[in-house]
Amino acid sequence: MDENESFLRTSVTEISSSLIVAIADEMSDEDLSAFASVITTQSNQLHIKGVILNFSMVQMLDTFSMRMLHDVSKALQLMGVKVVWVGLKPGVVISLIDLGIDFDTVTIQTALNLEQGLELLAQESSL
Amino acid sequence: MDNRIDNPVMRQEISTDLKLQLLDQIPTPVMAVNRDFEIIYMNQVGAELLGKNRGELIGKHCYNQFHTPHCNNDRCCMRKAMTTGEMVSSRNKIPLSDGDKHIMYYAVPLKDEGGNIVGGLEYIVDISEQVSYEERLQEQSRQMSTPTIKLWDGVLVLPVIGVVDSLRAQLMMESMLNKIVETSAKVILLDIQGVAAVDTAIANHLIKITKATRLMGCECILSGISPAVAQTIIQLGIDMVDSITTKSTLSDGLAEAFRILNMKVQKIT
Known part of the structure; x- marks a missing residue:
């Protein structure tokens, strides 16, 4: 249960077979790996169709965290779960672009805020 | 007057007599220093810029008078001019009581009869108008x-x-x-x-x-x-x-x- 202990720093809400995950600011490497395993197992157990990662609390994101979150998102994609990143701040985006990250916008969708993210997921499930 | 200048001996006399006056009358700051950066000459406008008497500036270190970002470090054009023996110029700013004054300054080495560099001469041009115009344009x-x-x-x-x-x-x-x-x-x-x-x-x-x-x-x-x-x-x-x-x-x-x-x-x- 140690994994869950550290992961409790972030909030996970389940709404109509979607998970809404609020990413905390300055997550440590341990937090992130715990987060990765918990989120994938939960999506599997609860038969989740879509996951929204909410970055609106994040003020800073380093390349390592970015890659971890990117990998988790891709893993979820493999499990047939739609992933939407929402609420990335302009400052965070500019620093990520300056660091030269390669973001796969084809498999991972992005939206400005939670509302637009939910709309995106609703569109996907109605198709 | 023309006659006197035509006479080579007189010309020599006039030029030595006028030399310092010429520098004094230039309406932009002119300063000369020795190799230790001690002021050996400062014209009237230069002294006025610093708000001091010409007499009290002689013998003082120039970097203790101007306090610019180039002073007493490797960016100093005077230092460069004295090492390279060539004219060096750069932009700089002088911190004055009513804010920074943007300047362009030119430094040339001074040599003795044997060609050894014994000091440097520098003159300062006020470019604050130009700088403020550039800043406005940039903004x-x-x-x-x-x-x-x-x-x-x-x-x-x-x-x-x-x-x-x-x-x-x-x-x-x-x-x-x-x-x-x-x-x-x-x-x-x-x-x-x-x-x-x-x-x-x-x-x-x-x-x-x-x-x-x-x-x-x-x-x-x-x-x-x-x-x-x-x-x-x-x-x-x-x-x-x-x-x-x-x-x-x-x-x-x-x-x-x-x-x-x-x-x-x-x-x-």
């Missing part, structure tokens, strides 16, 4: 370079005119991303009709900008690509086609934006 172009305009509900447009350098690309990106958050835009049109030529650096900046807007959940359409620009992009081997939606005119771009937003423009029948 103006900075404001003009990033006009992100809301064109429709959820559609923004950023017309780019002139040269795109890294600084401007950075400003454009910041302005766009902030405006996207502000207006919850879903599509942004980047119109490069006004960009005369596109090189690899500019293309790279544009690709970066489109990536950034995508991370914010906003699609970026590049419009206004003229035939010449399209050909250069292909000749340079830049892979833009796969990563960016491109259109030739702004209206095509707007039509694409409407398509993305599931909107349709219809004639009223």
